[in-house]
Amino acid sequence: MRPFPFFKCGIPLKSPLDREFFARETTRVAKELLGTVLVSEIGEIRTCGRIVETEAYLPERDSACHAAKYRTARTEVMFGPAGYAYVYPIHAKHCFNIVTELEERGSAVLIRALEPLDGISMMQARRGQDQERRLTTGPACLCQALGIDRSHNQVDLSRGKTIWLEPGIGLRSSRDIIKSSQRIGVTTAKTRRLRFYVAGNHFVSGPAKMRD
DNA sequence: AACGGGATGGTT
DNA sequence: ACCATCCCGTTG
Numbered sequence: 001m002r003p004f005p006f007f008k009c010g011i012p013l014k015s016p017l018d019r020e021f022f023a024r025e026t027t028r029v030a031k032e033l034l035g036t037v038l039v040s041e042i043g044e045i046r047t048c049g050r051i052v053e054t055e056a057y058l059p060e061r062d063s064a065c066h067a068a069k070y071r072t073a074r075t076e077v078m079f080g081p082a083g084y085a086y087v088y089p090i091h092a093k094h095c096f097n098i099v100t101e102l103e104e105r106g107s108a109v110l111i112r113a114l115e116p117l118d119g120i121s122m123m124q125a126r127r128g129q130d131q132e133r134r135l136t137t138g139p140a141c142l143c144q145a146l147g148i149d150r151s152h153n154q155v156d157l158s159r160g161k162t163i164w165l166e167p168g169i170g171l172r173s174s175r176d177i178i179k180s181s182q183r184i185g186v187t188t189a190k191t192r193r194l195r196f197y198v199a200g201n202h203f204v205s206g207p208a209k210m211r212d
Numbered sequence: 213a214a215c216g217g218g219a220t221g222g223t224t
Numbered sequence: 225a226c227c228a229t230c231c232c233g234t235t236g
Contacts, residue, residue, distance in 0.1 A: 055219070064219070074232070091220045092229040110219060140220050185219050 016157065016164040022082035026100040030056040030109045031196050033098075034178055035171035038114060040146040040163050045122050047146050049114025049136050050168055053197040053204045055183045057097070059105035063188040067106025077154045078106045085163060087153040093140035096148050098157060098165075112139045112184070112195070115203045122147075138205045171198070181210050 017036065022029055031054075039048040057065035066088070067078040077086050078099055086097040086108050097108040114136035116123060123135045123145035136142040143149070148163065157164050171178070177200075180193040184206050197204045197211070204211045 057219075066219080070233070072233075088219085089231055090218060092231080093220055095219060097219085112219085138221065183219070187218085 016160040016166060017083075019081060019083040019158045022098055022100050022157075023102060024082075024100065026058055026107045026109060027056045027194065027196075029098075029100045030054040030194070031178060033109060033111070033165070034196060034198055035168060035176065037117065037166040037168035038096075038111060038142075038146065038163075039166060040148060042147040042162065045119060045147075047119030047122050048166075049116045049142065049146075049203075051111055051113075052115050052201045053111075053113035053195070055110040055112060055196070056194040057108050057110065058194070059101060059107035062192070062194075064183065064186040064192075065107065067108075071106070075106070078108055079104050080154075083156060083158040085148075085152055085155040085157055087143070087148060087150060089150060090140070094143040094149055095139040096143050096146075096152075110139055111142065113137050113197070113201075113203050113205045114142050114145075115201065116145070133203060137203050176201075181206075184210070 033051050033054050037048050037050050062068055066075050077084050081103050082100050084099045086099055087094055095110060097110045099108050101107045116132060116136050124130050126147060127135050127145050135145045152163055155163050176198050178196055179199045181195045182190055182193055183195045200212055
């Protein structure tokens, strides 16, 4: 149970999070993604934000996981190697997930909220909004802010091109407390606490009682 | 071809 | 609490 080596010899790794990071137990990946940085570089424009909220969708006995219901063209990427993007459309918007665990498992982590870091004016333009909290709070909002759409389904995030993840400065253990709750918007498996968030962070989504 | 629900989000 | 909007899996 050693933490993933964000730091080697005291030097922060600058390369993107690799397949090994994602190819682990899904709830663990979901928790350790908190504090890392999601980056998009589209049309030479870099936008990025620190992840503050995630949800795990498990490979077995999780009725809310898309892969549990059907293996079709839409969900095929979930059954492939870890570290690929699963972008799916919902209500005329998009959600961004990262495939986890071993091939054929069918599991992923949904990214639900970011703290904006770079490219904020680009995010504002894409969102048609100026208020910082309206930019990247909520899974479909952050996709729009970072320019993520269906064309990014099945992108290999470990390549460090177009969309990838960076270790960032991680969580500050004294300030950043991780809490869990039931997942937002899911109608089945409601007793499961598979949503993870940085307690009290300004950019976490949901009602107040699910943010503090 | 038609139907209905959804891991949303903005408005009332 | 309501609903715009549209994709996709299911049914006929």
